[in-house]
Amino acid sequence: MPMKFNEFVNSKKSVLIIDDCPVYRTALKGMLVKMGFHNDNVLFAADANSALQIARTKELKLVFFDYNLGDSKNGIQLLDELKSSKLLPPSCVLVVVTGDSSKGVVTGFAEQDPDGYLIKPLNYVTLADRLPRFTRRKRELEPLLKMYTARxxxxVIETAKQYDSTNPELMQWCQYLSAKSYLKMGDADVGVSLLKSLLGSTLHTKALGVLLRYAIQHQHYxxxxxxxxxxxxxxxxKxxxxxxxxxxxxxxxxxxKALAIINEAVKLAPSSIEQVGTQFQIACASxxxxxxxxxxxxxxxxxxxxxxxxxxxYFSKGSMLLDAAEQEFDIKERSxxxxxxxKLAITWRSKFLKKYYIGAELLLFARAHALLGRYEKANQSLEEYEQWLAESAAGxxxxxxxxxxxxxxxxRLRGELSLVKMLKQFETIPVAKMDIRTLCVKQYYGAWYGQFSAKTKLVAQLKDHALADFAKQQFEPGVKRLSKAFEVGLYDLSIAELLLKNLSKAWPQEWxxxxxxxxxxKCKTxxxxNRSLINTDISSEMTVLNRQLQLAS
Incomplete structure (x- = not known):
């Protein structure tokens, strides 16, 4: 039997008012008590942390959210965390009460799908009129919502059939939950049919969203x-x-096309973490x-x-900074x-405990040193990471x-092929079953590996051709090839040595x-x-080369 509003009011579950202003908290509580809510069941939270603590210890039936909650989390972030962390029962009614009706705030709260929206200053007449409507859906659907959450x-399907068919809006919600249940059970024909019959109803956009997700997952583009x-x-x-x-x-x-579309979406919703996050993923893939x-x-x-x-x-940003650096051949631009x-490392050190960032930091620093040709330091950072890994609890x-x-x-440093193995694992997953993040990760790192392999192959070819030139005493073309290989940006130590040795014999006339x-x-630096990694002595060649440069006009 659906719960009536007076039963909802008199139930023993708690009501939570989240507002940083004590005046508004007290005023709203007074209105609720006047409506019949028990004084002891109406709780206060002045900030997000207090609200989270209450949600962990109390079963809540109704929560009022303000947007501005002082210097910490705002109301949208708090609602996001409460829902994502499953700290609220599925039947808990969520009402936004705020004086900030700007587009960004309204859109942000709308993404969290609250049950009602009230603008300050709030009066008793408005609250008494709207709260029964805000609570109606979850009051009447509470058993179904609990069943669906419990999978x-x-x-859900059987119980939905027993609901009062004289209430059209209630029946639409029963049909919507039944449709999603059919899809979860693998009966797509019935689920899709039920959703399509909801198009044109009050649940039009919700049905559209589920149908869209299903169509994309099954490649019905x-x-x-x-x-x-x-x-x-x-x-x-939109x-x-x-x-x-x-x-x-x-x-x-x-x-x-994907990047152009998501860029436009972000212009419409610049404060949406979901849209901006998708923009980042697609930009990576592109x-x-x-x-x-x-x-x-x-x-x-x-x-x-x-x-x-x-x-x-922060790790994602640091990794992308290094990937951007890798595209630069000029050492100053890389630097x-x-x-x-x-600078980013200073930020994450101030925000997180060392155990959370040290692994990522050592790896990023290892690659940063390698990009600057500092292979001794790169290997040192890598060894520190592996030692930390061996000593960590996870291992x-x-x-x-x-x-x-x-x-x-x-x-990069050891020529190991573990990245190739990881990329091959991605190939075993059908594209249709990949979420967008996994798809972007696959494309992004696959492209990096392809570019790095192409550079490595080019450098090897240029080096082989240069050695063949030197064997024929053709020093100018050989030096040109090595110079091009050096500019590719992999900073091969053997190429630096060969350049210094052979520049003392000849360099291109146009240089x-x-x-x-x-x-x-650049070669000397x-x-x-990397002194410990160099086995040959090129001091005599350097003496000759320095003398030649002094004599050059």
Whole structure:
């Protein structure tokens, strides 16, 4: 039997008012008590942390959220955490009460799907009129919501049939939950049919969303595009619709189109972590470091002080800074990106305990040193990481990002093929079954491996041809080849040695003294930074080369 409003009011579960203003808290409580709520059951929280503590210890039936909660988490971040952490029962009614009706705040709360929205200042007449309506759906559907959350899908379907068929809105919700239950049980025909019959009802956009997700998962892209066009007609749903469109373009391997669409979606919803996060993932897959860095910076800002602020966000940014540095052949440009990494490290050290960041930090520093040709320091950082790994409780790399970074460092410094093995594991997963994050990770790191392998192959070919030139006493073309190999940016120590040895014999006639001096300085710096890794003595060649440069006009 559906719960009546007076039964809801008199139930022993608690009500929580979250507001940083004591005046508003007290006023709202007075209104609730006047409506019949028991005084002792109405609790206060002045900030997010207090609210989280209460939610962990009390069973709540009704929560009022303000947006501004002082200097810590805001109301949207708090609601996100409470729902994601499953600290609220499925039947808990969520009502936003705020004086901030700006588009960003309204959109942010809308993404969390609250049951009602009230604007301050609030009066008793308005509250008494609207609260019964706000609570009605969850009051009447409480048994079904509990069953669905417990994954008792057959019971949801059977129980839904027993609800009062004279209440159209209630029956639509029963049908919606039944449709999702059929889909969860694998009976797609019935589930899809029920959802389609809800189009045009008050649950139109919700049904559209589920149908869209199903169509994309089963690669019915033409049908999905039609549903997207319909969803875009609802202003608050347009960013989400465009996110779906971007995902389809990505799955069809049209990365430029995917990135263009998600960029437009972010313009419409710049404060949406979901949209901006998807923008970052697609930018990664597209190799667009500028957009990627802009979006990860925005995600970091949006998640600040919330439960979504995680070391992996900073790790992702650090990794992308190094990937951007790797595209630069000029050592100064590379250093600029690496200096940004060092500043980022100061930030994550101030926010997280050492045990959470040390592994990622050592790996990023190892690759940063390698990008600057400091292989001694790179190997030292890698050895420190492996020692830390051996001594840690887990005994293995942490997140997927850390595992991939470890594989990349091993590939660069030791030529190990663990990254290849990881990429092959991705190939065993059908694209249709990959979520968008996994798909972007696969494409991003697959592209990096392809580019790195191509560079390695090019350097090896140029080196082999140069050695053949030197064997024929053809020093000028050989030096040119080695110079090109050095510019590729892999900073091969053997190439630096060969350049210094053979520049003393000849250099291309079109090169002036400055060009040669600059190349010599880069080679010397590289070798000096890696003295322990150099086995040959080139002091005599350097003496000859220095004399030649002094005599050159």
């Amino acid at each position: 008792e899908y057959e019971l 033409d049908e999905a595009q039609s549903l997207i066009s319909e969803l875009e007609g609802f202003p608050f749903q 960013p989400k619709a465009m996110q779906y469109a971007a995902e389809i373009a990505l799955r069809q391997d049209n990365k430029p 190799g667009d470091f500028e957009t990627g860095l802009q979006s990860i910076n925005r995600v970091i800002r949006l998640t600040r002080d919330s439960f979504r602020e995680h070391i992996d966000l 600029n990106y690496i200096n940004q990494l060092l 293995k790399s942490g997140s997927q990002l850390e595992q991939i970074e470890y594989a990349r460092v091993l590939h 002036d003294k400055h060009t040669v001096s600059s190349l010599v300085a 590289l070798l000096q930074d």
